[in-house]
């Protein structure tokens with residue numbers, strides 16, 4: 001592990017030799033994985049979208065839906081198609097139903113906190129509608145999720161959050177609560193203290209991103225893979241009324257009037273004004289082949305988050321098509337050594353941390369003793385471990401909208417390891433803004449907007465993060 005890049009100061013560009021996730025292993029035949037790898041970029045394109053994850057793919061899709069001609073858009077992707085966090089996550093499409101409310105309220109005020117939570121519920125509904133309406137084959141499983149409180153302290157924290165959210169007028173009609181024996185029975189977690197349940201789902205995130213990219217490519221969008229953008233500079237052909245940008249890559253530059261940064265954790269590389277506010281963090285996920293106790297008709301019907309404290313938690317989602325359990329590991333965790341915990345401060349997703357893996361699997365075994373190592377047959381148990389880079393923001397919400405200091409440049413980034421519960425409103429939002437809509441048209445919480453005032457406030461320092 002000696003010569004891995006240390007990206008604590010700045011994310012740089014995505015590294016060229018990332019590990020391969022379970023989602024990538026199972027989609028190696030995607031025909032556009034390495035599309036236009038060796039082709040030069042066009043010298044001009046009206047729109048350039050940087051990044052082909054779910055943000056870039058959905059922003060492009062929505063621009064076309066909004067009337068932009070597909071031939072006027074190119075997507076530049078540093079590596080394989082959708083090879084960032086969108087193909088490396090834990091597959092959860094899990095809105096926060098109330099838990100983050102008290103922290104969001106401290107950071108952004110009561111109204112914004114209510115809007116943040118309401119937006120997450122909306123995202124789940126949007127993805128569900130979208131996948132069903134278009135018949136997207138992405139193993140989407142609309143179900144419910146449990147917030148499993150593993151300690152009395154966390155049960156108290158969640159109870160307080162729930163009450164504060166409800167008292168503030170938040171909608172709790174879709175949330176069920178279980179305590180003690182009942183919580184253990186519904187979740188099957190033998191040490192559960194309490195549990196909350198609400199609608200959520202899971203998906204094969206790479207298949208979702210690839211489906212979106214395919215729609216746009218079929219309409220005429222050109223995606224250039226293995227094409228890291230090294231700079232976006234003001235073009236010499238800019239006039240007093242109109243600014244053009246030269247989007248620089250190792251195989252040529254493209255002049256564009258509209259540039260959309262969908263680069264998540266890597267956004268600060270091309271937008272240094274975000275460097276103090278978006279930090280790359282390496283996160284890890286694991287695929288686990290279930291024993292008989294979690295196979296066939298005994299698979300877990302709901303997903304869950306096994307929560308010891310606000311920031312010490314593990315996600316579990318069992319896939320319908322093959323029964324594979326996907327285990328998400330926390331970014332920071334009191335159970336692992338300082339060294340393992342610090343190893344998250346990187347934008348290098350070529351490797352995994354063995355201590356984080358052992359802790360994630362150990363926690364899963366502790367919650368579900370039927371899955372303990374000694375009880376498994378050959379072929380059951382841990383199948384694969386992978387890592388990916390999430391973009392943490394200092395105020396726990398993404399940066400969406402117009403980069404005021406760079407006319408014609410837009411951003412949709414900084415999803416705090418939680419993009420599946422946010423991008424399906426944020427990307428359509430940024431597309432609406434680009435097409436001349438107002439912030440109100442986006443329906444997004446105002447605190448998501450990248451404004452001069454927000455950046456100035458952050459520069460002065462803001463406490464805490466939610467995830």
Ligand SMILES: Cc1cc2nc3c(=O)[nH]c(=O)nc-3n(C[C@H](O)[C@H](O)[C@H](O)COP(=O)(O)OP(=O)(O)OC[C@H]3O[C@@H](n4cnc5c(N)ncnc54)[C@H](O)[C@@H]3O)c2cc1C
Pocket residue numbers: 013014050051052053054055056076077078079081082083084085086087088089090091092093094227228229230262263264265266267269270282283284285315328386387388389390412413414415416417418419420421422423
């Ligand atoms: C291990 C892990 C588990 C997670 N689990 C969940 C979960 O269960 N639920 C959830 O909601 N979220 C989860 N997330 C977070 C979620 O995956 C992200 O929030 C989401 O995928 C972000 O999508 P995106 O399109 O904005 O970014 P990405 O998918 O990272 O896409 C950005 C793209 O930009 C490209 N790029 C960057 N810089 C450049 C450049 N200069 N030039 C060209 N291309 C560039 C990158 O290569 C990348 O493909 C997890 C993330 C990880 C890593």
